[in-house]
Amino acid sequence: MKKVAVVILNYNGEKFLKQFLPSVISHSPLAEIIVADNASTDQSIQLLKTMFPAVRLIELTENHGYAQGYNEALALVDSEYYILLNSDVEVCDNWIEPIITLMDSDDSIAACQPKLLDFNKKDTFEYAGAAGGFIDFLGYPFCRGRIFNNLETDQGQYNDTREVFWATGACMFVRAATFHEVGGFDGDFFAHMEEIDLCWRIHLAGYKVYYSAESTVYHVGGGTLHKSNPRKTYLNFRNGLALLYKNHPPQHLWLNIFMRLVLDGIAGAKFLIDGGWQDCLAVIKAHFNFYANFVSWHQKRKALIRKNGYKFIHPNSIVKAHFLNGIKKFSDLPKSL
DSSP states (O other): OOSEEEEEEESSOHHHHHHHHHHHHHTOTTSEEEEEEOOOSSSHHHHHHHHOTTSEEEEOSSOOHHHHHHHHHHTTOOOSEEEEEOTTEEEOTTSSHHHHHHHHTOTTEEEEEEEEEETTEEEEEOTTTTTOEEEETTSOEEETTEETTEEOBOSSTTOSEEEESBOOTTEEEEEHHHHHHTTSSOGGGOSSSHHHHHHHHHHHTTOEEEEEEEEEEEEOOOSSSOTTOHHHHHHHHHHHHHHHHHHSOSTTHHHHHHHHHHHHHHHHHHHHHTTOHHHHHHHHHHHHHHHHTHHHHHHHHHTOOOOSOOTTEESSOHHIIIIITOOOSGGGSSSOO
């Protein structure tokens, strides 16, 4: 058993594997490299077998999505640490060692992410996780370096190591024992926000999530679903509701759910006004799916481990701060986290 396993979940990512897998192999000499294929229909399997025979291949029988795909794959991986890495990520020399050293130094650190920059604009933070993630009391995620679609230039302002609320699924270091202790990803999420749900449960179970700028990777982003895809809109809105309901503390739960429903309705109306009727329809479908599966979400809420408090949840609305007050940077928020 190797101490660290780099696990890349692939779905029709032949182009990205060819482009980025060589850098992962060359810069990860002490880790086991694994590609778990989510029943790709392109030439990914053939590429891996012919060009990368030393990489361990796990072939899943169907496309389980990001969440359950990783659950299925990681059940077959024996390692102390998993590094969950998107296929469209470029890594650099010494990207693993600083974070593993950090996590070795504190058993309570269950997950950590590196600095995430844009592959196509390498002085800019990347949307999927930037310099570590946070969330507001209504369940809206944001990052140091990214609030909604506003991305900051990396000027060293987040060159630190600190605790955060959530770590990006594009490059997440996670302690294997804790991953399985809290139940892994919620497979019903399929994709999008599943890493935030996992990190919230990690916090509730009494562990920590960290960010470390000692490691930097570069993410293309949008490799599987384009950011304007109605399917992504559906998953984000459905999973956003599920995330909030499952994990929110009992106090003010229903008031905050109601406020979230109102804001989702406003977002749907804006999609429609802007000509995005398919995205508007996706919001409606997301809500009906959440209601139809409410019993299941409720059972998951009841099963949560709740040992810890709810630190690093921003007490004010990030929607109000950004869209009404014009705040575009994490450092400009009225209450630091």
